[in-house]
Amino acid sequence: MRKTARVVDADYRIDGDKPVVRLFCESSEGSFVAVDRDIRPYFYALGDDLEEIKKEISGGFEEEDEELPVIDTEIVERTDLNQEIEALKVYTTVPPKIPKLRRQVAQLKEVSDTREFDIPFYKRYLIDNEITPARTLELELSDDEEYDYALEKVRGLVEEELEHSTAAFDLEVIDDEIIMAAFRTDTEEKLFTTADIELGFVETLESEEQLLKRFKEYIKDEDFEIITGYNTDEYDFKRLRERFEKYNLTLDIGRLDERMKFDRRGRFSSARVKGRMHLDLYPFISHVMAPGLESETLDLDSVAEELLGRKKDDVSFEQMKDWWRNQQNLEEFAKYALKDADLAYELAEEIVPQIMELSRITGLIPFDASRLTYGQLTENYLLREAFNRDMISPNRPFRDERQKRRRQGAYSGGFVYSPEPGLYDEIALLDFKSLYPTVMVSHNISPDTLDVEGCEESFELEEFDYEFCQDEQGFFPELIESLIEERTEIKNKLENIENGGKKHKSLDSRQRALKILANSFYGYLGYEGARWYSREAAEATTYLGREYIQDAVKHSEEEGFEVVYGDTDSVFLRKQDLKNEIEGFLENVNAELPSFMELELEGYFKRGFFTSTDSGEGAKKKYALLGEDGSMKITGFEQVRRDWSPIAKETQEKVLRKVLENEPEAAAEIVKETIEELNDGKVDVEKLKIYTTLTKEPEEYGSTAPHVEAVKKARKRGEEIKPETTVAYVITRGGGTISSRAELVKYADSYDAEYYIDNQIIPVSLRALKVFGYTEDQLKGKGKQSGLGRFGG
DNA sequence: CTTGACCGGGG
DNA sequence: GTGTACGGTCAAG
Numbered sequence: 116m117r118k119t120a121r122v123v124d125a126d127y128r129i130d131g132d133k134p135v136v137r138l139f140c141e142s143s144e145g146s147f148v149a150v151d152r153d154i155r156p157y158f159y160a161l162g163d164d165l166e167e168i169k170k171e172i173s174g175g176f177e178e179e180d181e182e183l184p185v186i187d188t189e190i191v192e193r194t195d196l197n198q199e200i201e202a203l204k205v206y207t208t209v210p211p212k213i214p215k216l217r218r219q220v221a222q223l224k225e226v227s228d229t230r231e232f233d234i235p236f237y238k239r240y241l242i243d244n245e246i247t248p249a250r251t252l253e254l255e256l257s258d259d260e261e262y263d264y265a266l267e268k269v270r271g272l273v274e275e276e277l278e279h280s281t282a283a284f285d286l287e288v289i290d291d292e293i294i295m296a297a298f299r300t301d302t303e304e305k306l307f308t309t310a311d312i313e314l315g316f317v318e319t320l321e322s323e324e325q326l327l328k329r330f331k332e333y334i335k336d337e338d339f340e341i342i343t344g345y346n347t348d349e350y351d352f353k354r355l356r357e358r359f360e361k362y363n364l365t366l367d368i369g370r371l372d373e374r375m376k377f378d379r380r381g382r383f384s385s386a387r388v389k390g391r392m393h394l395d396l397y398p399f400i401s402h403v404m405a406p407g408l409e410s411e412t413l414d415l416d417s418v419a420e421e422l423l424g425r426k427k428d429d430v431s432f433e434q435m436k437d438w439w440r441n442q443q444n445l446e447e448f449a450k451y452a453l454k455d456a457d458l459a460y461e462l463a464e465e466i467v468p469q470i471m472e473l474s475r476i477t478g479l480i481p482f483d484a485s486r487l488t489y490g491q492l493t494e495n496y497l498l499r500e501a502f503n504r505d506m507i508s509p510n511r512p513f514r515d516e517r518q519k520r521r522r523q524g525a526y527s528g529g530f531v532y533s534p535e536p537g538l539y540d541e542i543a544l545l546d547f548k549s550l551y552p553t554v555m556v557s558h559n560i561s562p563d564t565l566d567v568e569g570c571e572e573s574f575e576l577e578e579f580d581y582e583f584c585q586d587e588q589g590f591f592p593e594l595i596e597s598l599i600e601e602r603t604e605i606k607n608k609l610e611n612i613e614n615g616g617k618k619h620k621s622l623d624s625r626q627r628a629l630k631i632l633a634n635s636f637y638g639y640l641g642y643e644g645a646r647w648y649s650r651e652a653a654e655a656t657t658y659l660g661r662e663y664i665q666d667a668v669k670h671s672e673e674e675g676f677e678v679v680y681g682d683t684d685s686v687f688l689r690k691q692d693l694k695n696e697i698e699g700f701l702e703n704v705n706a707e708l709p710s711f712m713e714l715e716l717e718g719y720f721k722r723g724f725f726t727s728t729d730s731g732e733g734a735k736k737k738y739a740l741l742g743e744d745g746s747m748k749i750t751g752f753e754q755v756r757r758d759w760s761p762i763a764k765e766t767q768e769k770v771l772r773k774v775l776e777n778e779p780e781a782a783a784e785i786v787k788e789t790i791e792e793l794n795d796g797k798v799d800v801e802k803l804k805i806y807t808t809l810t811k812e813p814e815e816y817g818s819t820a821p822h823v824e825a826v827k828k829a830r831k832r833g834e835e836i837k838p839e840t841t842v843a844y845v846i847t848r849g850g851g852t853i854s855s856r857a858e859l860v861k862y863a864d865s866y867d868a869e870y871y872i873d874n875q876i877i878p879v880s881l882r883a884l885k886v887f888g889y890t891e892d893q894l895k896g897k898g899k900q901s902g903l904g905r906f907g908g
Numbered sequence: 909c910t911t912g913a914c915c916g917g918g919g
Numbered sequence: 920g921t922g923t924a925c926g927g928t929c930a931a932g
Binding site for chain 2: 285286287288289344345346347348349350351353354397398400401412413414415432435436807820
C-alpha cells in the first residue's frame, strides 16, 4: 500500500542479530511506525591491495569473546577530497560491532585507513536511503508482524506547509517537589497543580503523584506531535524523571510506551521522547540564534522580550518560595507559571518552523536539528551531500589531532579599523552581504581544491605557500552557491507575498535556515573538531575578507568619504550630502567586485559614539549608535551583562544616551547624581545586587569569591542553598576584603557606597566619558575637568 | 600575554 | 550507542 507521510523521528533496535530501523511517521490519518529490517551496517577500509584485505578479514574477528563477523565486502569507487580512489566496504551484522570491528581491521598492515565508522546508525540509514525528515514523502508499505508497517520504498514529494500540534510546558518546583505543570497548546491553556486555586485553566490534583499521572495522561491523550519548552532537557525533564522514579511510575510519554531516556551529547543530555518531537528551544537559541541576538543573557524573559517584544515581569524565586510555603498569592503564582509556558509556546511559533526547515535541508531529525551546534549542523549536511556525490568522508579527528590543530594557534581574523574616539553625526553603515561565504565561492576556496596535483589554473596568494585550484568547482563553494541562490530566489518570492500569512512564514523560515547554513561553512573550516577541517582554507578566507574590506575603505577615502569605523565586513562612512553620495559609490564598488559579492547599505544613523581604550586610543568593537528613529544600539559595553549591578548598567545606558544626544555635561551630571545618591545611602539594595551562580559546594571552591563567601555566611544562618543556585549578593560596609563583606541581598543591612562607586559606577561611566576629558576625580566631584568639548558639536 | 577556572539555562 | 561534542570571559600566573 501507499501512504503520504512525514518522518519526524527515527531510531533502531536490535532484533536477534539484525538491526531494525524504526521511522516514526505522521500522516493526515494519524501517526504510525514503519520499520526497515533489510539493512546492513558498514564502514570503509582503504589500502593499496583491497583484494588482500578482503581475504584477510573475510573470516571475521573476535574481541573479548564477542564475535565480530564480516558478512560481506564490496570494492567501490569513491572520491576522497581531490583523489579518485577505490575503497573496501566492510559489512557486519549489527551497528554496535562497527567500532570494534573497525579497530581490528585498522590494525592490519595492509590497511592504510578506515572511514565512516562513527556515524550513528539512524543517521547513516536516513542518508543512504535518501530519506529527509520533515518532508512529505510517498511511502510504499507492507505489513509487519511487530510494528504498523514495513517500509518497502520511498519517494519524495513536493513541499507542503507543515502544521504540527504543539504543546509547550513549564514546571514549577519548590523544595524538590513538582507543584505545578503549566501547558499552552494550540487550543488551550492548562495548569495542573496540587494547590487549591480557583482559576478557569487550573485543574487541582490531590497529590504530586496524581499530578505526574495526569501530566503523562494529558500528553498521551492529546497526542501532541511537538513537545516544547525552555531548557526542558537540562531542567524540566530531569525533575520529571526524579519524581516519576520516586513514585515508581514510568515516564513513558512517547508513542510506543517506552520509557523516556536521556541521550548524552557532550556536556549536555537530551530528553528523547520516542515518536514525538521534543524540541527544547534553549539549545537552539544558544547554539544557533545567540550570535544574532542583542540580548547577552539567554533567559526566557530576555529572549522573549527581544524576539516577541514581550515585557519582562520576572518573579524572584525567593518570592515564589514564600508564596508557596505560606500558601499565599497562589493565583498570581499560577498565572506566572502559565506565562512561562505561554512565552515558550510563542517562541516556538517563531523558532520551530526554522528548526523544521533546517531539518529538511540537513536531513537531521528535528530532535537533532534543534540541539546541534553550528559545526555539527554543517557536518551532518556535508556527510549527506558527500554521500550524494559518491565522496568518502574524512574522519573525525581524535584527541591528539584536535590538540595538534589547536596548538597551531590562531590565524588572523577580520580587519578592524581603529576609530578616532568621539561623536559623529550622520553616518552610513555599509556591509558586505555574506562576506566569507561569497569570498569562498568567488575564489573557489574549499578543502578539496587545496593544492590539487596537476591543476591547470590555480589561485595563489603571495602570503601563503598553498593555492586553490580553479579547474572545477569545489565541494564547499558548490554547496554555498546553491544555498545562497535558493535563498535569493525565496527572498524574491517573499517580496510578492503578503507578510503575516502562512506561506510567508514558511518561506521566511526557509530563507533563514538557508542563511544559517550558508554562513556556517567558514567557521566550520577552522573548527578543530571538523572532518573537513582546513586551516589553509579558513586562513585564506579571512585574508581575502581583509583585502576586500580594506579595498572598500581605500575606495571610500578616494571618493571623499570620511571612514569612521569598520569591522570585518562593515564600514561606517560620513560625507556631505551623504544619502545622495552613497548610491553612486555603492554602484562603483560593486562593479569592481566579483559577481557573487556585494557591498550593500545597511542603514543610516543620526549619531555614533566611539569610545577610547585606557591608553586613549580608539577602542575596537565598542560603540553606541543612535538610529534615525531614536533607537539606541549599544555594542560591546557592560550595560547588558548580568555580573554588573543594575545601578551600573542603568547608569551606563543613561550616560550613553546623553552622550549620543551630544550632551556630555549632562551625562557627567548623571554620574555625579548617582554617586551622591550612593553616598547618601539612598539607593535601594535591589539596584546593587550582583548575580552569580553557585556551581558547587562552597567548600569545593579553590579561590575566594564574593558570592561563595556570601553563601557560606547565609548557610551559617541556617539558609539552605544548594549548588546550581543563582544568588544575588551585595557588598556591605565594614572592614576586610570585598569577599568578606559580600552578603546575600536579604541579609544586607548596609551597602558599601565606595565599592559601588569605584568598582561599578566609575568604570562603566568612564568607558563613555573619558573621551570627553573626564577623569575619575572629576566624576566624583573632586577636581576640575579638562579638555571639555573637544568633540562637542 | 598566556593559562586555567568558571559559567550558561531552569526553580 | 557506528558514544564521550562549547565558547567566551576573567582573574591569576
